[in-house]
Amino acid sequence: MSESLDEKIVSLRYGGLATFAGAIDLRSAVLPSGLLVAWEACVRFGLVDPLFLPAPSSMLTALWEVALTGELWVNIGASLWRIACGYLIAAALAIPLGLALGYSANLRVYLNGLLELLRPVPPIALIPVSILWLGIDNASKIAIIAYACFWPLILNVVLGVEEIPQLLQRAARTMDISGYRYFTKIMLPAALPKIIVGLRISAGLAFVVVVAAEMVAASSGLGYMILDAERTFRSGLMFGGIVLLSILGFLLNKLLVLVERRIVAHRM
Template sequence: MLIWLKSIVKGLYQILSVLIFLLLWEIAPRIGLVDTIFLPPFSKVVLAFWNLIITGELFTHIGVSLVRSLLGFGLGLSVAIPMGLLIGWFKGFESFIDPLVQTFRQTSTLALFPVFILLFGIGEVSKVAVIFWGVQWAVLLNTISGVKNVEPLLVKSAKSLGISSFSLFTKVILPASLPSILTGVRLSATHSILVLIAAEMLGANAGLGYLLFFAEANFLIPKMYAAIITMSMLGLIVNYALVMFEKRVLSWKEELPTGT
């Protein structure tokens, strides 16, 4: 019973800051601290959110955004992870390709969106392409870092056993770099949603970004905030789902004792 009570108290404490923020959001417009035209009380936003749910409009936009995001994200991983493994493993290739990688990763993803529109049109392909481009860099750089920072003692020990280069890579390098790769995947997953939202605001007829832009353009302020909250919730769900996946995949990794 005591353990159960402690768990409840701990859970409430962890969300206390969020509850305080929402309470302030509800009170501030009602007592005149902010203009209700631009920041309506949180209860009105909840009502708008509920209306989006019961009409099914919200799920339509979420579905469209998720399909676009998953396509671009999946394509991005299929390129970034193998490329990161190659760059991290072959030092000569890293020296050759690194200037190009550093140049591309400093280029704003959204700045390239007009280029993708010119190349692929304003339809679905350009939106998937901008996500594909945007998710590359966190995964790529974390993969490179993971391969390069494998414990040298592990590599030396494996080589002393006469292991082949292929086996060294698949049985030592790849498993040891997996935590860094998964961190990059988690960062890129959230980023893919953010990039997509911006792309949908620039040219789309469905999706969360379109919903946000439509609500703002038509001065449907509670609906606009409901769209923003939906995006935040979606990002949190994706992040925590990937954290749980990461823990499950890396369950073999033992915690090092304190002080070692």
């Protein structure tokens, strides 16, 4: 039996919401909620010094106060802007290069030595270099984030291309699919799941690196806010900033999971 027009409208309207709800299973919130309640109780009953471990309610109050002044939104915006720029630059460089490396064995021979030499260098170790070359403004932080995000992406893209089934490759040769058609019809779709995995890993690294860079040299951002709160003994704001970073990273990861599910659904 075919769907009625009303049923199709309801499906289109609420399908995305249902998918997002599936991506965030409310059952996964049970344990964190219980830990927050226990945490609050320990502080309220004097089992923990609130200076060293403030109650969740104190963290919310501290975040609310800086939100009213606008300081919180400025810092969130600064961090997210740096993450977005570095993340997109890494994707723009790593995805095409990874596809090329996965496709061409000759290119891998020429570039593998350089890439393997640079890959072990920790992004945090390059923060002083980026400041020396690019200053303390956004450029140095964006460069470090792009560097950190580049490696998980390129490794996963190369792996995705190398894992294309031999049967699929032989079928492409049999049907004379080559060049641009091979790239769009075979290679990119086959590597897409690995690309999404690389994007998810890179998203987590971007949050780690931006906080470290903002703690070293910055006048805005969540990393700067957390360090400044520690220096002024505002432990509620310090812990609140850490929890806020966790929530933002969690939401970004869930968004990428949702995108991955959509892509997989369209490919089936």
